[in-house]
Each structure stands twice: as structure tokens, then as C-alpha cells.
Amino acid sequence: DTGVSQDPRHKITKRGQNVTFRCDPISEHNRLYWYRQTLGQGPEFLTYFQNEAQLEKSRLLSDRFSAERPKGSFSTLEIQRTEQGDSAMYLCASSQTGGYGYTFGSGTRLTVV
């Protein structure tokens, strides 16, 4: 297992377009998290899944954001009608319930022009 994989690493899109990011967690981890990080700030929690169930969503996750984790494996984060304020690093992490620490991916850097 090579850890948490995120795809793409970089995405440049025009304002108003939809984008989708993918996260592949560590296979035996049942929890998956999405965070957003802007320059100079710590990561901000967006949402998390336990298996396929989405257990919590942040108020930061507006109606334009949606996340899924079908079959409790990989997850996708979609942003509709992107805005310049959506430009950020989107980080995915996974963990095992009762386990030790979270493993983060390298993130997807989104630039909205």
C-alpha cells in the first residue's frame, strides 16, 4: 500500500466550471476525511465518512460542494460552479477507527481563474 493517493495533483479551471477530485485511502482504513487549506492557514475540516456513510459536514461545505464514498472505498469531492474563493489545496486523509493517527495525501491544488 502506497498511502493515500489524490488525483489530480493540480487543477486549473475557469470560474463557473465544475471540478471533481478523487481520493484513494489506505485500503484497510474505514474513515476518510476531506480538508481544505489556503495559504498560511491550517487545514479546515470539510467532511468525513465512516465506510460509505457521510457522518459530518462542515458549514464550510456549501451547496456547491458534494462528496461521496461509494462502497466505502475511494471518495470524490465535486465543486460545482467554481468561484475564485474555492482556490485552495484540498486534502484527503484516512484512518482506522481506534487506530493511531491519520494519514494524509499530498493534496489537490485547485486554482480558479
Added chain:
Amino acid sequence: LAKTTQPISMDSYEGQEVNITCSHNNIATNDYITWYQQFPSQGPRFIIQGYKTKVTNEVASLFIPADRKSSTLSLPRVSLSDTAVYYCLLDSWGKLQFGAGTQVVVTP
């Protein structure tokens, strides 16, 4: 709001020990104290976690007093590659709440 408070930045020279203290006055009984390291353009990396007293691993030590209202991450003999942002968080097996972290800069 983050539940922890830590210095914004710290400078050190190579070979020195770096100690970062974090305050968490409202720590809950089921919270574990966890530290992560982050390099530019990478995701945070787990360093160490503890509940009370002292924990040591191959990269760091974590000192937690009996009241658990603060903790100190100790990085022994830092090198240039330890230049990074270090985050102190409380983990109760749910989501992690990051603050702005401590930017540690190691110079020759």
C-alpha cells in the same frame, strides 16, 4: 475555532533541540494530544500522539503534565530538513481541528 494555542514561529540552529509548547486548557477526558508536521505543498504528517506523561518515538518526544492543559513537543538535534509547520491538535477519534501551527525555521 482551534482548541489549542501554540507560538506562531520559532527559529533554531542545526543541531539544537527545539521545544514547542502548546496550550489546551479545555482538553476533554477523551482527547489525545497529537502533533503533525507539514512541508510546503504536502499533506500533514503524523509525528506523535500521547495521553499523559511522556511519549517518545524515533523522531520526537512529547511531554504532558498531569493536568494535561499543555504539552511540549521536543525535536532533538534538528536539521535543515526539520524546517516545517508543526501543528498541535486534540484528537478524540473524530475530525481534527487545525490551528495555524508553528513555523519552525532551522538555519545552519
